[in-house]
Amino acid sequence: MTAASVRDVMTKDPVACDVTTPVADAARMMRDRDIGDVLVCDGDRLLGIVTDRDLVVRCLAAGAEVARATVGDVCSGGIATISADASIDDAAHQMREAAVRRLPVVDGGIAVGIVSLGDLAVTGDPSSALADISAAEPQS
Numbered sequence: 001m002t003a004a005s006v007r008d009v010m011t012k013d014p015v016a017c018d019v020t021t022p023v024a025d026a027a028r029m030m031r032d033r034d035i036g037d038v039l040v041c042d043g044d045r046l047l048g049i050v051t052d053r054d055l056v057v058r059c060l061a062a063g064a065e066v067a068r069a070t071v072g073d074v075c076s077g078g079i080a081t082i083s084a085d086a087s088i089d090d091a092a093h094q095m096r097e098a099a100v101r102r103l104p105v106v107d108g109g110i111a112v113g114i115v116s117l118g119d120l121a122v123t124g125d126p127s128s129a130l131a132d133i134s135a136a137e138p139q140s
Contacts (some may be wrong), residue, residue: 036051049075
């Protein structure tokens, strides 16, 4: 990988919602923006991340009452984050250590972006299969 910073490859202005947001609203955010995750906050404080998989496994498959479930009920808390000024090598290392595919990017404790495994693949090895998949237009 190159010595680029996370700021150079991250998705800026991540989609975020309050911890009390109903899971159905989070699912609609993901659908409408064609994304697979939403950051979960309490005010400006990042609490966790909820993914499309979390909605399925921790809510639907677990038999939760979908109409009453909130993202706070199903999100992953205690998540790893990375500084916008960190290197992409540091991001890759942190993803490997935490066994995650996405890292929220913080600047001064505020979420300013999100960096994914696909973002790193496009930057680090643009000819890889993962980079091709990550760079492709989403299917409707």
